[in-house]
Amino acid sequence: MLWVSLGSVAGLLGLALLAIMVAQRAAGGAIIYGGSLALSVVLLAIALWHLVLLGASPLDIVLPLGLPWLGSHFRLDALSAFFLGVINLGGAAASLYGVGYGRHEHDPGRVLPFFPAFLAGMNLVILASDAFTFLVSWEFMSMTSWALVMTHHRRAENIRAGYVYLVMASFGTLCLLLAFGLLAEPHGGYAFDVIRAAHAGFHPGGGRDSALILALALLGAGSKAGLAPLHVWLPLAHPAAPSHVSALMSGVMTKVAVYGFIRIVFDLLDQPNWWSSMVVLALGGATAVLGVLTALVQRDLKRLLAYSTVENIGIIFIGLGLAMAFRANGMVAATALALTAALFHVFNHSLFKSLLFFGAGAIQAATGERDMERLGGLIHPMKLTAFVFLVGAVAISALPPLNGFVSEWLALQAILLGPDLPQWGLKLMVPAIGAVLAFSTALAAACFVTAFGVTFLGRPRSGAAQSAREADRFSLTAMFALAALCLLAGILPGFVIDALAPVTRALVGGRMPVQADVPWLSIVPIQASRSSYNGLLIFLFIAVSAVIGMAAIHRFASRRIRRSAAWDCGFPDPSPITQYSAGSFVQPIRRVYGRLAFRAVERVDMPPPGSLRPAVFSLVLHDIVWETLYTPIAKAVDHVSRVVNRVQFLTIRRYLGLVFAALVLLLLVLAIWQ
Amino acid sequence: MILDLAAQGMQMFLVLALSPLLTGLVRRVKARLLRRRGPPLLQPYRDLLRLMRKDAVLADNASWLFRSTPYLVFAATWVAAALVPTFATGLMFSWTSDLIAVISLLGSARFFLALAGLDVGTSFGGIGSSREVMIATLAEPAMIMIVFTLALIAGSTQLSTIAGFTLSSAVGLRVSLGLALVALVIVAIAENARIPVDNPSTHLELTMVHEAMVLEYSARHLAMVELAAMLKLLLYVSLIACVFVPWGLAPEGSGKMAYLIGTGAYLLKLGIGGTLLAFFETSVAKMRVFRVPEFLGAALMLSLLAMLLRFVSRSL
Numbered sequence: 001m002l003w004v005s006l007g008s009v010a011g012l013l014g015l016a017l018l019a020i021m022v023a024q025r026a027a028g029g030a031i032i033y034g035g036s037l038a039l040s041v042v043l044l045a046i047a048l049w050h051l052v053l054l055g056a057s058p059l060d061i062v063l064p065l066g067l068p069w070l071g072s073h074f075r076l077d078a079l080s081a082f083f084l085g086v087i088n089l090g091g092a093a094a095s096l097y098g099v100g101y102g103r104h105e106h107d108p109g110r111v112l113p114f115f116p117a118f119l120a121g122m123n124l125v126i127l128a129s130d131a132f133t134f135l136v137s138w139e140f141m142s143m144t145s146w147a148l149v150m151t152h153h154r155r156a157e158n159i160r161a162g163y164v165y166l167v168m169a170s171f172g173t174l175c176l177l178l179a180f181g182l183l184a185e186p187h188g189g190y191a192f193d194v195i196r197a198a199h200a201g202f203h204p205g206g207g208r209d210s211a212l213i214l215a216l217a218l219l220g221a222g223s224k225a226g227l228a229p230l231h232v233w234l235p236l237a238h239p240a241a242p243s244h245v246s247a248l249m250s251g252v253m254t255k256v257a258v259y260g261f262i263r264i265v266f267d268l269l270d271q272p273n274w275w276s277s278m279v280v281l282a283l284g285g286a287t288a289v290l291g292v293l294t295a296l297v298q299r300d301l302k303r304l305l306a307y308s309t310v311e312n313i314g315i316i317f318i319g320l321g322l323a324m325a326f327r328a329n330g331m332v333a334a335t336a337l338a339l340t341a342a343l344f345h346v347f348n349h350s351l352f353k354s355l356l357f358f359g360a361g362a363i364q365a366a367t368g369e370r371d372m373e374r375l376g377g378l379i380h381p382m383k384l385t386a387f388v389f390l391v392g393a394v395a396i397s398a399l400p401p402l403n404g405f406v407s408e409w410l411a412l413q414a415i416l417l418g419p420d421l422p423q424w425g426l427k428l429m430v431p432a433i434g435a436v437l438a439f440s441t442a443l444a445a446a447c448f449v450t451a452f453g454v455t456f457l458g459r460p461r462s463g464a465a466q467s468a469r470e471a472d473r474f475s476l477t478a479m480f481a482l483a484a485l486c487l488l489a490g491i492l493p494g495f496v497i498d499a500l501a502p503v504t505r506a507l508v509g510g511r512m513p514v515q516a517d518v519p520w521l522s523i524v525p526i527q528a529s530r531s532s533y534n535g536l537l538i539f540l541f542i543a544v545s546a547v548i549g550m551a552a553i554h555r556f557a558s559r560r561i562r563r564s565a566a567w568d569c570g571f572p573d574p575s576p577i578t579q580y581s582a583g584s585f586v587q588p589i590r591r592v593y594g595r596l597a598f599r600a601v602e603r604v605d606m607p608p609p610g611s612l613r614p615a616v617f618s619l620v621l622h623d624i625v626w627e628t629l630y631t632p633i634a635k636a637v638d639h640v641s642r643v644v645n646r647v648q649f650l651t652i653r654r655y656l657g658l659v660f661a662a663l664v665l666l667l668l669v670l671a672i673w674q
Numbered sequence: 675m676i677l678d679l680a681a682q683g684m685q686m687f688l689v690l691a692l693s694p695l696l697t698g699l700v701r702r703v704k705a706r707l708l709r710r711r712g713p714p715l716l717q718p719y720r721d722l723l724r725l726m727r728k729d730a731v732l733a734d735n736a737s738w739l740f741r742s743t744p745y746l747v748f749a750a751t752w753v754a755a756a757l758v759p760t761f762a763t764g765l766m767f768s769w770t771s772d773l774i775a776v777i778s779l780l781g782s783a784r785f786f787l788a789l790a791g792l793d794v795g796t797s798f799g800g801i802g803s804s805r806e807v808m809i810a811t812l813a814e815p816a817m818i819m820i821v822f823t824l825a826l827i828a829g830s831t832q833l834s835t836i837a838g839f840t841l842s843s844a845v846g847l848r849v850s851l852g853l854a855l856v857a858l859v860i861v862a863i864a865e866n867a868r869i870p871v872d873n874p875s876t877h878l879e880l881t882m883v884h885e886a887m888v889l890e891y892s893a894r895h896l897a898m899v900e901l902a903a904m905l906k907l908l909l910y911v912s913l914i915a916c917v918f919v920p921w922g923l924a925p926e927g928s929g930k931m932a933y934l935i936g937t938g939a940y941l942l943k944l945g946i947g948g949t950l951l952a953f954f955e956t957s958v959a960k961m962r963v964f965r966v967p968e969f970l971g972a973a974l975m976l977s978l979l980a981m982l983l984r985f986v987s988r989s990l
Contacts, residue, residue: 376795379737390739390789399782400775409774412818416825419985431822431981438818439811445781446807449788453803458795459735522769531831534770538753538779541770546749553894557726566733567890568796580792580800588808592967 002059002076005046005084005127008039012120015039019112029102032112036119037095040088043123047085050076052499060129067132073191075129078502079267082343083126083259086350089485090252091119093478094244097358100474101244104365110151111242118144118248122256131180131190135173138260142169142224145253148245149237161236168223168233175220176260182213183268192268199270210269214276217264218283224257226310227317228287229625234310235294239302239370243361246302250309251354255346258316265324266339266507274328274423280321281429285436288314290625292443293597296450296586297621300370301360304451305353308396311440312349315411316342318433322414323508325426332510334417337525339504340497340512341410347496348403348489352395355482359389362471362479363455367464372451372582377460381468384476386456391483393452395490397445401539403489406496406523408441409533413525443589450585459576491535494523583619598622678766681933685765688937689755689912693904694718696911696948703952718904725897733794733890743790744891744898747783751902754779755909759916761936763834764926772831773821777814780865780909783902784810791887802887805963809871809883812970813864816857819977823854824917826984833913837920853980855918860973862910864966866903869955871966874903883963911947912940919943 015035022028050059058077065072076084098115105111121141128134146169150162183195199210223230238249265272291310298304319342326334360370362385369375379386395402415437418430460466470476489496494515501511518524522534553559566572594600598621605616650658698715705712732741754776757768771779784806791803825831827850828839864871867884874885888899916923922939924932961969 377735379739379793380735383738386737386739394782394785397781397785398778399785400771400778405775405778409778412774412822413831416822416831419826427985428982431819431978431985434822435815435819435978435981438815442781442811442814445785445814446811449785449792449803449807453789453792457737457739457789457792458800520770528769529830529832529835531772531774531825532769533772533775537767537770538775541753541767542746542749545752546745549748549752549898550745553726553898557723558729558894560729562729562731563734564731566735566794566796567731567892568794568798569889572796576795578797579795580797580804585792585800585804588805588963589811591964592808592812 001046001050002061002074002127005043005076005123006061006063006074008042008046009120009123009127011039012036012116012123016113016115016117016120019116020109023109023112028112029105029108030099032116033095033098033102036116037092037099039116040092040095040119044085044088044092046076047081047088051078051081051085051502055502066136067190070130070132070190072133073129073193074127074133075192076127078506079259079262080126082500082503083255083346084123086255086347087119087122087126087252090248090350090354091122093354093358093482094248094252096481097247097361097475097478098244100472101242101358101361101365103472105151105242107151110153111148111245114144114147115245118148118245121145122253125256126259129192131184131192131195134260135177135180138176139173141253141256142173145237145241145245145249148241148249150240151242151245152240155240157236158240161233161240165233165237168230172220172223172230175216175223179213179216179220179264182209182216183264192263195268199268210272211276213269214265214272215279217261217269218280221257221261221264222283222317225254225261225313225317226257226287226291227283227313228290228310229629231287231291231310231313232626232630235303235306238306238309239300243302243357243364246306246361247354247357250306250357251350254309254313255350258313258320258346262320262507265320266327271328272324274325274426277321277324277328278425278429280317280324281433284314284317284319284321285433286314287311287317288440289436289443290314290597292440292447293593294623296443296447297583297590297594297598299373299582301363301372301375301451301455302357302370304372304447305356305360308444308447309349309353311444312345312353312396314440315408315437316345316349318342318437319345319407319411319414321433322411322430325421325430326414326417327508329421329423331417331420332508333512333526334414334420335508336504336510336512337410337417338414339508340500341407341414343500343503344410344493344496345407348395348407348486351482351485351489352392352404355388355392355479355486356396358475358479358482359385359392362475363468365475366468366471367462369462369464372454374462375455375460375465376458376576376579377456377465378468379456382456382470385471385479388476388479388483389456390452391486393448395486397448398441399445401487401490401535401542403486403493406490406493406533406535408437410525411437413531416531417526446586446589450582454580454582454585458579461576461579461581487539491539492521493533493535494518494521497523594621597624599624677930681762682766684933685760685762686752686756688760689905689908690752692941692944693755693901693908694722696908696944697904699945699948700907700952700955703949704956707952707956722897722901725892725900726894728893730893730895733796735794736890737793739786740790740793740890741895743786744895744902746786748898748902748905750779750783750786751905751909754783755905755912757833758909758912759833759837759920759923760912761940762924762926762928762933763837763916763920765834768834769832773824773833773836774818774831776833776909776913777817777821780906781810781814783906787887787899790891794890796890798886798889802883802885802889805883806887809864809966809970812967812974813861816970816973816977817861817865819974819981820854820858820861823850823977823980823984826981827851833916834926837916837923838925840917840920841923850980850983851918853976853983855914857973857977857980858914858917860969860976862914863954864970864973866907866910868951870958870961871969873960908944911944911951915940915943915947
């Protein structure tokens with residue numbers, strides 16, 4: 001089985017080579033995306049087969065590649081099977097979407113070779129089972145995605161995005177490298193099973209080392225996932241790539257980073273201290289709120305989606321932090337619940353974020369616009385796209401009966417177990433995190449009302465929006481498939497929870513109660529008298545009562561329709577610019593939270609009576625993370641390099657003198673050390 | 675089984691039938707307090723029937739979303755209202771969703787209504803939707819934290835269990851329950867667009883939130899939206915009654931007599947709740963839109979305080 005999956009990954013790499021040759025042909029896109037689709041489906045089938053039917057007993061392979069004394073270890077266990085499924089589901093959808101969307105690409109030679117290679121890189125990270133293979137695959141994944149970010153490399157903003165991405169990716173890999181170095185210990189046991197054996201159980205003495213490893217893992221995986229304050233590259237890079245790649249990066253690659261974190265913290269590392277979970281919780285909470293608040297004030301649809309990814313990563317890390325807190329106190333059932341919530345959200349987010357990015361891509365292909373304030377009224381020309389985008393928007397806003405609500409609900413149920421934690425710090429932290437979670441959910445709903453309302457509803461704000469056409473069949477098929485999965489995972493969550501059971505059992509030694517036996521397909525996280533939810537019945541109740549209401553009124557009262565001009569209290573304005581735009585829609589919210597979150601300043605310059613000049617409204621928003629953290633770092637780096645730059649212009653005598661001084665210094669250090 | 679199903683059907687019918695009456699009662703009491711005679715109690719029913727019979731007038735560019743939203747909003751609110759215990763706990767389908775899911779169902783309804791406000795592309799619809807979501811970003815977290823407080827006290831998010839717990843003698847007076855009650859009342863007022871947050875009986879742009887959002891609706895669509903708003907008011911009154919004054923609620927599996935008593939008690943609670951709301955509404959003034967965050971912020975802080983108290987001490 002593992003052989004087949006490695007073969008498929010090799011097939012993806014082969015496709016990348018093939019793409020170099022066929023990229024300029026007319027059928028090139030269809031061949032490459034079709035091939036990626038087939039291989040992703042194979043990998044997806046393997047993942048499901050392994051996770052659901054085989055009970056996820058681990059499979060191992062060692063190949064004579066890589067470092068000569070180490071070889072390349074690969075392993076398929078429950079955790080990697082789950083993430084393999086998530087990745088290849090997203091990969092398959094993106095490939096299918098790419099068949100249609102790729103035709104709009106001006107320069108397919110810059111996308112086609114890297115797309116299957118990117119997929120292969122992500123799959124290899126999941127399958128790798130030693131530090132070397134893991135890091136090489138991780139870097140391969142970063143580099144291929146970087147190449148895809150730079151597809152439209154002539155735009156200045158994309159160059160900046162690529163640069164920032166490159167810097168942050170190197171930083172993240174460096175942290176992971178150090179983390180694995182500490183994990184492997186001096187004798188160099190880089191294979192994961194050696195590390196696992198060395199760190200098994202709880203070492204009270206190893207606390208300091210494990211805290212350092214945890215911090216490095218958090219920095220390394222967090223920078224890839226988009227954890228605040230390391231998220232700054234994400235909203236630049238994700239929108240810059242072509243939309244099906246944006247969907248992969250946001251929906252899938254961030255999940256690979258989450259996988260890396262889970263693998264290190266829950267599998268390889270010994271049990272960390274309880275206070276380390278507080279750090280994860282705090283970072284998760286900050287990421288969620290910061291992400292969604294920034295998403296709210298965006299005009300660019302794809303950037304809004306990217307910031308919303310930051311928010312969802314925050315929610316996932318809140319779940320992971322809760323799981324760490326419960327695990328450190330030996331509460332197995334609660335740990336399994338929190339971990340299941342996090343993993344469920346991983347799955348959900350990969351579905352709806354891919355779907356939403358596909359929708360944004362369809363809009364971009366139809367109108368050439370990403371700026372929401374130049375769109376509007378797209379629900380008329382793009383009925384089907386509007387429908388699936390709406391499904392995605394409802395799902396990501398965590399509203400029942402779709403899937404986003406279920407994982408959020410599970411996380412809230414886990415938070416409600418918080419008072420059982422013995423430590424005071426956690427006792428106070430957990431409810432605060434609950435409040436943060438509720439707050440970011442409410443803001444996410446506001447954010448997606450804006451995104452859908454301004455883009456698809458109202459009247460068209462530009463000619464491009466007016467002349468838009470429906471997306472092609474392949475794109476629509478991919479989007480409808482994901483929308484259907486959003487609904488299915490929302491109304492039948494018990495099956496997903498049961499499929500996650502092998503993962504939690506392998507990682508934390510426990511699982512949530514079996515959901516398949518609960519009558520009526522409800523989900524019961526702890527016990528029925530405590531909490532239960534039945535998405536299927538809720539969905540049926542809503543559907544039935546809506547249909548009954550409509551049928552009754554149409555039958556017994558009236559079904560006539562008259563069309564006329566909009567009423568608008570008697571003052572309709574024909575110009576579409578008088579509509580609410582993205583900026584004006586969120587103005588009340590910005591006014592409530594903006595001063596704190598962005599140091600927002602709104603100025604209205606009213607001309608004095610009698611003056612004929614127009615009134616001017618100006619709005620200044622600050623990116624606080626960028627200004628307080630990154631600008632000083634960049635300045636410091638600039639300053640240091642300017643100082644060190646002088647060393648470049650010395651005479652040969654001075655260089656020799658420097659070399660001599662360095663040598664003496666090193667010898668002295670060595671002498672004192674001994 | 676048959677009786678269970680009948681009781682559940684009765685609950686669905688009861689909330690639907692009673693909600694216009696509650697609205698009529700509030701209007702009537704308000705009018706009497708202002709020394710007007712006021713409309714008859716049954717006026718809301720007549721209004722709804724009249725609206726349903728008229729031809730619907732749609733704006734030229736109204737989409738399918740605009741036309742289907744009233745039914746969706748009505749259905750989601752009706753289901754949510756029917757899941758809150760009114761005259762009995764532990765009904766056949768009461769476990770399909772806990773309190774968090776009920777709140778989120780209302781969130782779904784609001785999501786679609788806010789979108790419908792933007793559909794035609796008029797400035798009134800936009801202003802209403804925009805303010806509605808702003809209020810929701812404050813009210814929803816406050817509500818979730820109230821739910822947390824209740825859930826931590828009762829050890830459950832199921833409304834039937836919470837009501838049963840309040841009925842048992844184990845509760846006593848608790849500071850956190852009191853704070854949660856105040857916060858819940860504030861949230862209920864904001865969610866139902868009552869004075870001082872919004873005025874349900876004006877069409878003036880400076881005061882209106884909910885009414886502006888649904889300005890483009892007419893006839894049967896408007897009737898559905900109005901009915902949904904009435905159901906929501908009933909839902910919040912039943913929710914407060916169920917959690918804080920659950921006396922008279924028929925417990926699970928009791929006979930017809932208990933159901934009758936429960937229904938009588940429920941009618942009494944609705945009457946008291948509606949009257950209190952009318953008294954409150956006539957005694958305060960409408961506040962500016964940007965004062966609303968402070969008002970709701972108070973609810974947020976109170977609910978947070980209630981929850982923290984609960985986390986810190988099991989007896990407070």
